[in-house]
Amino acid sequence: xxxxxxxxxxxxxxxxxxxxxxxxxxxxxxxxxxxxxxxxxxxxxxxxxxxxxxxxxxxxxxxxxxxxxxxxxxxxxxxxxxxxxxxxxxxxxxxxxxxxxxxxxxxxxxxxxxxxxxxxxxxxxxxxxxxxxxxxxxxxxxxxxxxxxxxxxxxxxxxxxxxxxxxxxxxxxxxxxxxxxxxxxxxxxxxxxxxxxxxxxxxxxxxxxxxxxxxxxxxxxxxxxxxxxxxxxxxxxxxxxxxxxxxxxxxxxxxxxxxxxxxxxxxxxxxxxxxxxxxxxxxxxxxxxxxxxxxxxxxxxxxxxxxxxxxxxxxxxxxxxxxxxxxxx
Amino acid sequence: xxxxxxxxxxxxxxxxxxxxxxxxxxxxxxxxxxxxxxxxxxxxxxxxxxxxxxxxxxxxxxxxxxxxxxxxxxxxxxxxxxxxxxxxxxxxxxxxxxxxxxxxxxxxxxxxxxxxxxxxxxxxxxxxxxxxxxxxxxxxxxxxxxxxxxxxxxxxxxxxxxxxxxxxxxxxxxxxxxxxxxxxxxxxxxxxxxxxxxxxxxxxxxxxxxxxxxxxxxxxxxxxxxxxxxxxxxxxxxxxxxxxxxxxxxxxxxxxxxxxxxxxxxxxxxxxxxxxxxxxxxxxxxxxxxxxxxxxxxxxxxxxxxxxxxxxxxxxxxxxxxxxxxxxxxxxxxxxxxxxxx
Numbered sequence: 195x196x197x198x199x200x201x202x203x204x205x206x207x208x209x210x211x212x213x214x215x216x217x218x219x220x221x222x223x224x225x226x227x228x229x230x231x232x233x234x235x236x237x238x239x240x241x242x243x244x245x246x247x248x249x250x251x252x253x254x255x256x257x258x259x260x261x262x263x264x265x266x267x268x269x270x271x272x273x274x275x276x277x278x279x280x281x282x283x284x285x286x287x288x289x290x291x292x293x294x295x296x297x298x299x300x301x302x303x304x305x306x307x308x309x310x311x312x313x314x315x316x317x318x319x320x321x322x323x324x325x326x327x328x329x330x331x332x333x334x335x336x337x338x339x340x341x342x343x344x345x346x347x348x349x350x351x352x353x354x355x356x357x358x359x360x361x362x363x364x365x366x367x368x369x370x371x372x373x374x375x376x377x378x379x380x381x382x383x384x385x386x387x388x389x390x391x392x393x394x395x396x397x398x399x400x401x402x403x404x405x406x407x408x409x410x411x412x413x414x415x416x417x418x419x420x421x422x423x424x425x426x427x428x429x430x431x432x433x434x435x436x437x438x439x440x441x442x443x444x445x446x447x448x449x450x451x452x453x454x455x456x457x458x459x460x461x462x463x464x465x466x467x468x469x470x471x472x473x474x475x476x477x478x479x480x481x482x483x484x485x486x487x488x489x490x491x492x493x494x495x496x497x498x499x500x501x502x503x504x505x506x507x508x509x510x511x512x513x514x515x516x517x518x519x520x521x522x523x
Numbered sequence: 524x525x526x527x528x529x530x531x532x533x534x535x536x537x538x539x540x541x542x543x544x545x546x547x548x549x550x551x552x553x554x555x556x557x558x559x560x561x562x563x564x565x566x567x568x569x570x571x572x573x574x575x576x577x578x579x580x581x582x583x584x585x586x587x588x589x590x591x592x593x594x595x596x597x598x599x600x601x602x603x604x605x606x607x608x609x610x611x612x613x614x615x616x617x618x619x620x621x622x623x624x625x626x627x628x629x630x631x632x633x634x635x636x637x638x639x640x641x642x643x644x645x646x647x648x649x650x651x652x653x654x655x656x657x658x659x660x661x662x663x664x665x666x667x668x669x670x671x672x673x674x675x676x677x678x679x680x681x682x683x684x685x686x687x688x689x690x691x692x693x694x695x696x697x698x699x700x701x702x703x704x705x706x707x708x709x710x711x712x713x714x715x716x717x718x719x720x721x722x723x724x725x726x727x728x729x730x731x732x733x734x735x736x737x738x739x740x741x742x743x744x745x746x747x748x749x750x751x752x753x754x755x756x757x758x759x760x761x762x763x764x765x766x767x768x769x770x771x772x773x774x775x776x777x778x779x780x781x782x783x784x785x786x787x788x789x790x791x792x793x794x795x796x797x798x799x800x801x802x803x804x805x806x807x808x809x810x811x812x813x814x815x816x817x818x819x820x821x822x823x824x825x826x827x828x829x830x831x832x833x834x835x836x837x838x839x840x841x842x843x844x845x846x847x848x849x850x851x852x853x854x855x856x857x858x859x860x861x862x863x864x865x
């Protein structure tokens with residue numbers, strides 16, 4: 195029960211080998227590009243590692259880098275096999291090598307497709323990680339004198355300016371956190387004492403945001419204190435003022451940015467098609483071996499037996515090996 | 524007394540021609556590099572042209588771009604010539620073109636040198652241009668409702684944030700300019716009216732700076748209003764507070780940025796100039812060697828190559844005489860058929 199049988203006359207075999215050689219070089223380049231994309235993604239994730247709570251999302255760039263390198267190697271060998279395929283004398287030395295080669299290639303193709311799926315699945319985990327990381331960043335913004343946290347202020351300020359965002363979900367996150375350190379608060383002042391008494395935790399909360407939330411596109415100078423108080427500023431309406439500070443939250447901005455980076459994966463398709471053609475070439479060449487006239491028409495196929503039987507053929511040796519190791523104490 | 528005389532055998536001549544062919548193709552590449560450097564510089568200047576008052580600085584990138592294009596053409600032609608010069612029969616085709624080509628290339632390399640020197644000398648003009656440009660930009664910072672100036676605020680804010688600078692020479696420049704538009708000033712308030720009356724021109728001046736002057740390195744939240752008033756803020760002394768606002772002026776910041784770019788470009792262009800000079804010398808040697816071969820008649824013999832046939836003074840004198848006699852195509856006094864002596 196042969197799967198997808200096709201007839202290959204000599205000229206068709208030659209054309210198949212040539213086309214496949216070119217295709218495998220393109221696929222090698224695509225593998226290199228995938229590896230580079232993985233490196234770029236990893237670098238970008240590490241740049242903002244301070245606002246991420248965990249590194250779970252790093253599995254996507256790691257897989258991309260692994261698959262890129264493997265694809266480079268696989269397609270290099272595919273090219274070499276194609277070059278030798280048309281010479282019936284040189285082809286037999288690849289014979290023993292081909293079965294494990296196909297197994298590993300299929301594995302890496304599946305892995306590449308998996309990484310594409312993973313980048314969509316990881317979105318939720320990334321968002322969670324950012325939520326916790328940003329919440330901590332905003333909480334420790336004022337602790338510029340605490341070792342281990344003294345750069346949080348700088349990081350959050352730079353982040354908000356670079357990504358044009360404010361706060362975690364939006365700018366109101368700053369209203370719920372004391373972001374001005376006690377070192378700079380005059381505790382003898384009435385205003386400060388009132389604010390501290392106004393909440394249970396004794397924190398100095400105000401309806402203001404740091405300067406890094408200010409939007410340079412605003413036509414008027416930035417209003418960062420008493421944002422919700424319309425009467426504190428001339429000709430100002432908090433509800434309709436859209437350009438004063440950034441309205442987008444940093445979590446959304448960062449997720450959007452990273453999702454955009456991860457959606458540039460498409461080389462898996464190319465490697466897959468290379469593999470299919472190579473299989474046809476191999477089976478066609480096998481039939482030629484041993485014949486006197488190398489220019490005869492031969493048949494090529496994807497799988498010699500049915501799908502189930504082929505899988506059993508690969509799994510049986512593995513099963514027997516594990517059985518043997520279990521018997522040995 | 525020839526200048527720089529070297530004797531060439533036939534094999535050496537062929538090797539020289541091949542080497543020059545390769546060097547000319549490398550020169551085409553360096554011409555492309557020159558072109559792209561000029562393009563890069565132009566883009567960099569264009570990015571900040573709103574804070575530059577005049578556009579004369581654009582001469583430098585334009586010079587580099589034209590020189591790069593001309594270098595590509597000249598060296599492409601040179602490569603072709605050198606490829607064919609190995610053969611004396613083909614050399615005859617190019618014989619008449621070669622000397623003008625060498626003269627043109629010599630003047631062209633001079634232009635490359637001028638381009639390199641311009642990169643180093645443009646600094647003063649740039650400083651003046653930035654001073655005027657930034658002063659105007661700060662003056663029109665508040666005019667976000669005037670067509671033609673509505674994006675100046677955004678430009679200045681982004682500039683100050685990106686280059687980590689404040690004002691023209693320092694943050695105090697903002698104290699002399701009204702940077703808050705009248706649209707956002709409550710004219711009924713006594714504070715506003717006092718400030719407006721406190722100066723001759725009726726401008727709303729204050730010791731405050733825009734938010735883009737705030738430094739991200741400061742351990743405390745930014746103090747941008749009442750910067751010089753120590754009592755307005757708790758635990759604050761503006762004389763000792765170094766990290767609150769950016770201390771550097773934007774003129775200095777931009778000047779440093781452009782000077783470093785142009786210094787590196789100038790260095791690369793100087794190296795390219797030296798390389799072109801080397802190629803030109805090689806072509807001159809090849810030309811004189813091939814001409815001497817033709818003069819001697821035997822294509823396989825040794826010939827001399829030189830840079831100048833006679834010494835520098837004699838060559839200059841003879842060229843000067845040629846130029847002097849160019850105007851006189853016809854010596855009336857010497858012609859025996861006119862006014863014959865009877």
